[in-house]
Amino acid sequence: MRKPNLSNTKHAKVLAPAKDLATLEAELAEQENSLEGNLEDTVLRLSDYLSAVDMVIKQTFNHRVWVKAEIRNLSSKGGHYYFELAEKDDDGKVIASCRGNLWRFKAARVLAKFERATGMPLDRDLTVLLKVSAGFHAQYGFSLTIEDIDPSYTLGDLARQYAEMVDRLAGEGLLHLNQQLPIPFDIEHVLVIAPEKAAGLGDFQADA
Numbered sequence: 335m336r337k338p339n340l341s342n343t344k345h346a347k348v349l350a351p352a353k354d355l356a357t358l359e360a361e362l363a364e365q366e367n368s369l370e371g372n373l374e375d376t377v378l379r380l381s382d383y384l385s386a387v388d389m390v391i392k393q394t395f396n397h398r399v400w401v402k403a404e405i406r407n408l409s410s411k412g413g414h415y416y417f418e419l420a421e422k423d424d425d426g427k428v429i430a431s432c433r434g435n436l437w438r439f440k441a442a443r444v445l446a447k448f449e450r451a452t453g454m455p456l457d458r459d460l461t462v463l464l465k466v467s468a469g470f471h472a473q474y475g476f477s478l479t480i481e482d483i484d485p486s487y488t489l490g491d492l493a494r495q496y497a498e499m500v501d502r503l504a505g506e507g508l509l510h511l512n513q514q515l516p517i518p519f520d521i522e523h524v525l526v527i528a529p530e531k532a533a534g535l536g537d538f539q540a541d542a
Contacts (some may be wrong), residue, residue, distance in 0.1 A: 339433040353505070384472035391476075395468040398481055404461050413438030417447070419464075420476065434466065444483050445458075451485035453531040463487035 378386075406428075407418035417434035436444060448456050456462070464484040503509040528535040 381472050384470075388470040390474065391470045398465055398467045400484070401464050401466050401478070402461065402487070403434075403464060405458050408456065408458050410441075413441060415441050415480075417480070427512070433475075434464065434480050435477055438479040440481065444480070448483050448485045448488075451535075452489055456482055456483070460488055461491045 397521050400419055403421060406420045409416050415436040417436065418431065419434045420428045421433040445456055463484040464478070464480050465484075466478040466480055467478050468476070470476050500509065526535060526538055528538075539542040
């Protein structure tokens with residue numbers, strides 16, 4: 335990406351990576367106050383302004399971090415995988431969202447590791463722990479580049495959801511309701527249609 339033309343403006347100090355969010359907000363506020371007078375009467379091209387935003391993001395968030403997010407949507411093209419990531423509050427309302435990209439040269443290894451550890455493919459509605467770096471493009475906007483996915487986090491989250499579901503069914507008196515029904519005398523064979531490694535199939539085989 336070409337360097338933005340900011341020759342008509344005074345150069346601002348580039349923020350170093352903040353130790354925490356509060357520090358970052360304070361430093362950004364300080365920079366905003368110092369730049370407000372300098373840039374108020376300056377006219378920039380959109381590409382120059384967005385290129386400057388790109389420079390700030392690269393120099394401020396130039397390290398990889400682990401981020402927890404829910405996959406709202408997932409698609410692939412040409413070996414690349416494109417994510418819509420989100421965070422929801424306790425009421426299920428989306429409070430943060432962005433795009434994520436898993437590029438082809440890492441996708442095969444990362445996805446194979448996830449499927450091998452969890453027994454299922456990566457898919458929408460899963461909560462995942464992603465190792466990411468921040469990026470910004472003047473044409474395509476902000477996104478996260480996904481470097482790795484920790485399958486153990488997703489397994490733990492699924493186990494938590496399962497335990498909560500069992501507790502809820504037990505509390506409503508529904509957990510063993512089917513076992514109280516009389517068994518029809520005319521059943522001779524049972525056909526189960528399920529993916530080979532489906533959790534439901536494993537439960538059926540264990541209890542059958």
